[in-house]
Amino acid sequence: MESAPQTPTTAAAGDVLRVADLPGRGRGLVAARNVREGEVLLSEPPVLLYPSTLSSLASYCSACFRSLPAAATTPCASCRAAAFCFPACAAASHPRLLCAALSHGGGAALAAAAPTEAIQEPLLFLLSAYSLPEPTLRSILSLSSAPPPPPGAQDAAGLHAAVAALAPPHMLPRGFSADLTAALLAKDRGNSFAIMEPYRTGMSLELLKARAYAVYPRASLFNHDCLPNACHFDYPDRPGPGNTDIVVRALHDIPEGREVCISYFAANWRYADRQRRLLEDYGFRCECDRCQVESQWKDDDDDNNGDDGDDTMEEEGEDDAGDRGDDGMEEEEGDDATDGDDDFPHAYFFVRYLCDNEGCWGMLAPLPPSPNGDLSHVFECNLCGKLRKEEDAMPDEGTSGMVH
Template sequence: MKFLRLKHGKEGFIKLVEVLFSILFSEEYIQCKVGVLFPMEAEESRVAMLTLLTVADIEGKGRGMVASQSLQAGQIILQESPVLIYSAFPLKQPPLQAATSSSFQYCAHCFRNLVGENGGGGSVAVTCPSCSHPHDTIFCSPKCHSLALASTHTPWVCQSLNHLRNCPSLVADQADERQVQARFLVAAYNLAMVSPSNFQTLLSLDGGMPLNSEEDTAAILYLNSLISGLPLPEGISAPSLQLTAALLAKDKRNAFGLMEPFSQNRERSVRAYAIYPNASFFNHDCLPNACRFDYLDTAIDGNTDITVRMIHNVPQGREICLSYFPVNLGYSERQQRLLDDYGFGCLCDRCKVEANWSNKDDDDDEGEAMEEEDDEEMGMSAGLDEEETEIELGGDDNFPHAYFFLSYMCDRNDCGGTLAPLPPSCSGGSNVMECNVCGHLKSEEEMKCES
């Protein structure tokens, strides 16, 4: 098998991994400066990808993405593959009757749905012969299986997941979240072995999260002892507590949830988590100017790629931000989530305005606030033409972002998605908006009729 061949036949590679581990597991590494750590080829590929965007220091936010040139509504500004991807399902076996809603349904490598209209599996699906719970590790095709053997599901991953699934303290006593974190750590340590440069990229991401609580500390201690107990390849020592803590923080701050398709009246759950090398530089804004699309169940290659598109035009030099959650959340919930998950309080223009709203603790849905706005104000905002799609935050002190909600919020029930125009063609910008959650396409005419 590939892993064993590497271990016994390619001493040079193993030496490299050993050196890497010995550096990585030392405390000094975690305190090193990022620039020093990128290998040349990773740095070069970043530069090549980022012709439209520049990574820059942004006051109070660390690094961020800035437009290197003016960007047009709908323009694709970033499309890239993950450096790391792992299942969002706990390790424990679901009861048989729940199997249809579990990881049984997905390819363990590309995470496409194995059933349903886009199911990639069908009769060619392959089960991992070495997994103790083979149903947890199904691949949609022999191709995905062989790709996984060399990357996401190496024999070491297979052995480690088997070990963890048989660990009663994890599968019986720990919360689902802990089991998913254990999956992440296995994926991350595997990355160090199969792609040292991608592992370095992972380590270079933001994640100096201070421990929030005794619970966090206990979780890190527990997970580190769990991972230290895995059968590590010869010559590789157990990971340090500091490295495990740093990896968990990087995951928490940078992982994107790849979601189940939208379905009305059903809460959307996460199918897999993915970490992208450049998309991780986007900071948050509660009124974003770009948004992400993913097309996990498409049949074409690159289904786990992230695509980031501009919501509206922005000039060169402007910071490009995403919203880390649906934009229709209320002020208090947004602040709480950012504090809990990312360790910062949001000071964006929208939050500055909403901080002064007297009912900010009750604002669980911005849509309601919007409906209370008078028609005149809404009509005026909706009347702005394409040339002026830069959002004006100065107009109305009470609800200056009404224009954003009217123009860029999906209005389908329970969706909460953001709309961005389809990519412009050589004949000009598109006037069809796509929702990044439900996928609904809406023409400018429909939008005008509604307003």
């Protein structure tokens, strides 16, 4: 495999974001102009989309990952294991190495090689990634790598051997090697976004799983902040093209030059859990404003009623700096929830931007401004889809699941 291409550091005309090198945190995305709350900062199609588990093949179209209709699906003519929702999706098909692996021994070989969901996810990733054209594979290799997994957590050599055994040799790309497999797995761990199963009213969000994972090269450049100024949405079941595009919107106004960050997991996680996750999975210690405040708390202050095992993406990680220094929140809008609260100066953030649907802890972002520039004042949750009017934010209840 040749060396990875360089990421351009300039913004294309019309782009809201530009790529910048930020000391101690690698590349990041910075507002190329003043941004208003709710604005769409990025809408990007995936370069790679793969099923989360073998069982998800029965529930979701293998091309567009919409929920399969109960009747009249089209099975893949080659493997018969994957299904498509429309003839157009069947024509688009699914990754050729994955299709070959699903055909191998009538599908039994893949099931035997990946008996658990923990093995299926990386194996389905590899079979899909190795099906990509070489330039696309190289664009994935240009992304930042997750740190090595703890011993015993991921058997890269075993996964490589499984790909070699399942895929016909003539279909394997140039450069196929154990090192390349290990490098790709590090990109998957550091950059894949989960596309979630559909949420239905009343269902437990704790049980909500990923239907698929996707890699978006530009969205992978967002660094993390525990008080993000943007969050991402997916709308996999919406009609029309682009249903698997990632959409990133501003939570509030962002001045030109400020770094735009998302949170890599639900924002209600407590300090120790956030730090552990960021160090282990992304290789950095977070020194954001919120972490600086919470690092001063006594251990028993650091209480959390939320579910910290419930993250919606598996992505990126590393160090601090840039020109941000804060998330722009406190200086923008006064609110009773923050007044005089020295221990928890960020309460306002949680009142306004954390979903109050029981057990959800998704992030609320304003809907985009209208074409004539009017702000929406309606907030949408990126996990359960709840819409909440701005005036319905309840200061006393909004922080009930928060770390304090």
